[in-house]
Amino acid sequence: MSVNIKIVGTGLIGTSIGLALARKGITAQLADQSASNLKLAIDYGAGAAASEAVDVVVVCVPPDLTATVVIQELAANPNAIVTDVASVKSAIRHEVDTSAEDPSRYIGSHPMAGREAGGPKGARADLFFARPWVITPGSESSQEQITQLRQLALEMDALPIVLSPQEHDASVALVSHLPQLISSALAGRLLAAEAADLSLTGQGLRDTTRIAASDPAMWLQILQQNANHIAPLLAELKADIDALTDAFQDINGAGSLSQIHRLLTAGNDGVAKVPGKHGGKYLEYKTVTALIDDSPGALASLLTFIGEKGINLEDIQLEHSPGAPIGLVELQVLPQLEADLISQLTENGWRLA
Amino acid sequence: MSVNIKIVGTGLIGTSIGLALARKGITAQLADQSASNLKLAIDYGAGAAASEAVDVVVVCVPPDLTATVVIQELAANPNAIVTDVASVKSAIRHEVDTSAEDPSRYIGSHPMAGREAGGPKGARADLFFARPWVITPGSESSQEQITQLRQLALEMDALPIVLSPQEHDASVALVSHLPQLISSALAGRLLAAEAADLSLTGQGLRDTTRIAASDPAMWLQILQQNANHIAPLLAELKADIDALTDAFQDINGAGSLSQIHRLLTAGNDGVAKVPGKHGGKYLEYKTVTALIDDSPGALASLLTFIGEKGINLEDIQLEHSPGAPIGLVELQVLPQLEADLISQLTENGWRLA
Numbered sequence: 142m143s144v145n146i147k148i149v150g151t152g153l154i155g156t157s158i159g160l161a162l163a164r165k166g167i168t169a170q171l172a173d174q175s176a177s178n179l180k181l182a183i184d185y186g187a188g189a190a191a192s193e194a195v196d197v198v199v200v201c202v203p204p205d206l207t208a209t210v211v212i213q214e215l216a217a218n219p220n221a222i223v224t225d226v227a228s229v230k231s232a233i234r235h236e237v238d239t240s241a242e243d244p245s246r247y248i249g250s251h252p253m254a255g256r257e258a259g260g261p262k263g264a265r266a267d268l269f270f271a272r273p274w275v276i277t278p279g280s281e282s283s284q285e286q287i288t289q290l291r292q293l294a295l296e297m298d299a300l301p302i303v304l305s306p307q308e309h310d311a312s313v314a315l316v317s318h319l320p321q322l323i324s325s326a327l328a329g330r331l332l333a334a335e336a337a338d339l340s341l342t343g344q345g346l347r348d349t350t351r352i353a354a355s356d357p358a359m360w361l362q363i364l365q366q367n368a369n370h371i372a373p374l375l376a377e378l379k380a381d382i383d384a385l386t387d388a389f390q391d392i393n394g395a396g397s398l399s400q401i402h403r404l405l406t407a408g409n410d411g412v413a414k415v416p417g418k419h420g421g422k423y424l425e426y427k428t429v430t431a432l433i434d435d436s437p438g439a440l441a442s443l444l445t446f447i448g449e450k451g452i453n454l455e456d457i458q459l460e461h462s463p464g465a466p467i468g469l470v471e472l473q474v475l476p477q478l479e480a481d482l483i484s485q486l487t488e489n490g491w492r493l494a
Numbered sequence: 495m496s497v498n499i500k501i502v503g504t505g506l507i508g509t510s511i512g513l514a515l516a517r518k519g520i521t522a523q524l525a526d527q528s529a530s531n532l533k534l535a536i537d538y539g540a541g542a543a544a545s546e547a548v549d550v551v552v553v554c555v556p557p558d559l560t561a562t563v564v565i566q567e568l569a570a571n572p573n574a575i576v577t578d579v580a581s582v583k584s585a586i587r588h589e590v591d592t593s594a595e596d597p598s599r600y601i602g603s604h605p606m607a608g609r610e611a612g613g614p615k616g617a618r619a620d621l622f623f624a625r626p627w628v629i630t631p632g633s634e635s636s637q638e639q640i641t642q643l644r645q646l647a648l649e650m651d652a653l654p655i656v657l658s659p660q661e662h663d664a665s666v667a668l669v670s671h672l673p674q675l676i677s678s679a680l681a682g683r684l685l686a687a688e689a690a691d692l693s694l695t696g697q698g699l700r701d702t703t704r705i706a707a708s709d710p711a712m713w714l715q716i717l718q719q720n721a722n723h724i725a726p727l728l729a730e731l732k733a734d735i736d737a738l739t740d741a742f743q744d745i746n747g748a749g750s751l752s753q754i755h756r757l758l759t760a761g762n763d764g765v766a767k768v769p770g771k772h773g774g775k776y777l778e779y780k781t782v783t784a785l786i787d788d789s790p791g792a793l794a795s796l797l798t799f800i801g802e803k804g805i806n807l808e809d810i811q812l813e814h815s816p817g818a819p820i821g822l823v824e825l826q827v828l829p830q831l832e833a834d835l836i837s838q839l840t841e842n843g844w845r846l847a
Contacts, residue, residue, distance in 0.1 A: 253694055253696050254696075272696075273694055275694065302693060302694075304690065309694075311691070312690060312691040312693075312694045313694060315683070315691050316687070316694050316695050316696070316699045317694070317696060317698060317699065319683065320680060320702040320703070321698065322738060322757070323676055323679075324698070324702050324761065325758050325760070325761030325762075326676075326731060326735060326738065326761065327672065327673060327731070327761075327764075328760070328761040328762075328764035328765040328768075329757055329761045329763075329764045330672065330727065330730060330731055330734075331669075331764035332763055332764050332767075334669070334764075337657065337661065337665060338665040338668050338669055339669065339767055339768065339769060340626060340655060340665075341606055341626050341628065341655075341666060341670070342669050342768055343608075343625075343669070343670060345670060345673050345674065345677070345704075346669045346670065346768060347768060348702070348704050349673040349677050349701070349702050349705065350673070350761075350764065350765045351698075351701050352698045352701065352702065353761035354761075355758075355762075357755055357758035357759050357761075357762060361754060361755050361758065365745060365754075368742050369745075371742050372739070372742040372743050372745075375735070375738060375742050376739055376743070378679060378680070378735065379732075379735050379736060379739045381682065382679060382728070382732050382735050383732060385679065385728060386728045389721050389725040389728050390725050390729070392718060392721035392725075398714060398718060401714060401717060401718075402710055404675070404678050404679060404682055405678050405708075405710035405713055405714065406710050407678070407681070407685055408677065408678030408679065408681040408703075408707075408710075409678075409681075409706065409707060410682075410685055411680075411684035411687075411703065412681040412703045412704070412706040412707045414684050414685075414687060415681075415684065415692065415695055415699060415700060415703055416693070416695050438801035440797055440801070440807065440810075441794060441797035441798040441799075441800065441801035441802075442798075442801075444793055444794035444797050444798075445794040445795075446794075448791035448792075448794040448795075449791070449794075454793065454812070456811075456812045457793075457810050457811075457812055458809075458810075458811075459807070459808070459809045459810055
């Protein structure tokens with residue numbers, strides 16, 4: 142990509158974009174209201190301080206400042222495309238269309254990636270790897286502008302998806318905003334819990350409440366901007382919870398068990414539609430599962446062998462029963478290395494699961 | 495433990511108990527209605543076919559058969575303690591107290607462990623490692639009986655916790671049954687989703703809906719048996735969802751944003767009470783985090799070194815940014831090995847995070 146890129150806001154997302162570009166040999170120009178955040182991002186290697194004219198501006202500031210900063214950057218960079226990374230697109234599109242002098246140079250983006258650890262310190266060059274990067278053109282956006290943003294997403298190893306702002310907002314209401322609200326509501330119920338209750342906590346509770354730890358101030362901005370899409374989904378869920386509550390109040394009443402069974406079955410069918418870590422349509426690491434003996438040296442010799450073959454592992458998971466005679470090792474590699482890893486292992490006497 | 499143990503029902507839990515005992519040199523006697531399940535469990539090394547008099551019977555059959563089989567086993571083994579592993583305790587206690595000839599020999603158990611993969615094939619010797627194993631004595635249970643069950647739980651490397659059947663059922667209603675219902679309800683809402691919506695799926699949706707894949711038939715039995723504890727919790731959650739729905743229907747109305755903010759903040763506070771993987775009060779693997787270069791051989795030499803020192807790793811996680819100059823390796827070991835691992839690594843030039 143032979144364009145000059147400016148990143149405004151060097152938090153988690155902005156710094157991660159800078160790191161991802163740096164990896165491809167592109168030095169982004171960085172700007173941030175906070176001098177210390179900016180210095181930290183530059184120290185991490187995410188880019189240099191902003192100094193010259195740019196072709197693309199990526200606004201990575203909190204949701205309720207995004208439209209204002211986009212409008213400022215459009216005015217300050219009269220030849221640049223301006224995009225942003227906010228989680229709701231229609232409201233910003235509307236504000237820019239209403240108030241900017243040349244709104245045709247704004248195209249929204251939403252990289253679907255994040256971490257619980259915020260700020261430049263949490264940034265990672267591979268934050269966007271294999272993640273959807275939604276591009277939301279307006280009615281005046283040109284094909285060339287869309288192509289340029291696709292290019293940017295691909296530089297991040299992300300998967301570009303083009304949707305209208307409305308389509309995007311309707312989708313995230315269902316797959317992101319509703320789960321956030323439900324997780325928060327469920328976790329809120331734990332306020333009344335006693336220590337004895339929580340000593341029985343299992344993985345189910347941990348998983349269902351994990352995202353309840355998200356930042357309320359940021360989420361309030363997101364949820365407010367997308368209220369019109371969230372409201373009908375929440376009303377439907379409320380109807381389900383109402384029916385369920387009635388069924389449990391009168392568990393032996395006619396239809397109560399079938400009501401509950403229907404909900405559990407619908408849950409089965411619904412979760413089956415969720416693309417899994419290794420499913421779905423987008424790029425992921427590939428997993429090769431090998432069997433090893435349960436001895437201290439077994440895993441090391443497997444990894445020594447793989448290292449000697451020059452194959453870099455992206456991740457490893459051990460499925461290991463202490464005392465069991467064998468262990469399973471899930472080896473994750475870039476998709477293009479999968480076939481090589483499999484043939485190297487099988488041709489050299491390693492067992493695959 | 496110098497007692498004869500019989501396991502009735504060689505599904506996931508029963509077979510795992512047999513494997514855990516086998517690891518300690520104890521051969522359990524196994525029984526199952528299904529000859530193929532029984533043979534599979536014996537093949538896996540979970541025990542031998544039942545043949546002689548026993549001291550402890552562990553009933554590991556589906557929830558709605560549990561009381562009946564407990565009563566049968568009490569009659570068939572007139573000198574044995576009989577326990578079970580069902581997820582709800584009061585209803586079974588009541589049925590046994592009402593119908594068994596000698597209910598004083600029954601003490602309930604609930605090992606808080608499971609996997610999505612059911613049946614003997616999913617069994618693991620370490621399924622109960624560091625997990626709560628709740629023991630629910632009745633009013634006639636003796637201290638000696640409780641001690642014997644504690645001993646059994648400790649043989650599984652589980653953490654025994656003694657609660658009354660009612661205390662147990664109230665706790666699991668909150669930390670297990672309510673999350674199950676909410677996860678199912680949320681996942682059920684995805685039935686109406688289109689492919690475009692689900693292409694934006696992130697980890698939040700995956701986590702909140704994972705347990706919605708649970709078996710509806712088994713859960714219906716569990717939920718029915720614990721309806722009296724679930725009903726009031728569900729009613730409270732329903733009130734939260736009602737208020738939230740009203741707020742989103744009129745997002746600019748007085749108090750709407752503060753209502754939503756209150757719920758998000760309560761969620762933060764609630765999830766903070768959940769014991770984490772490395773928090774909480776019960777036994778877990780210890781994690782030592784080492785830094786390595788991002789080169790194909792770096793991880794292998796770390797693991798070769800650890801293997802040469804005779805330290806067995808239970809699990810490994812890589813935090814690895816492709817192209818970044820360093821990677822983080824989380825090494826998990828049994829608690830008693832942590833200090834040795836740390837000193838071996840630091841004394842030999844490895845960097846710890």
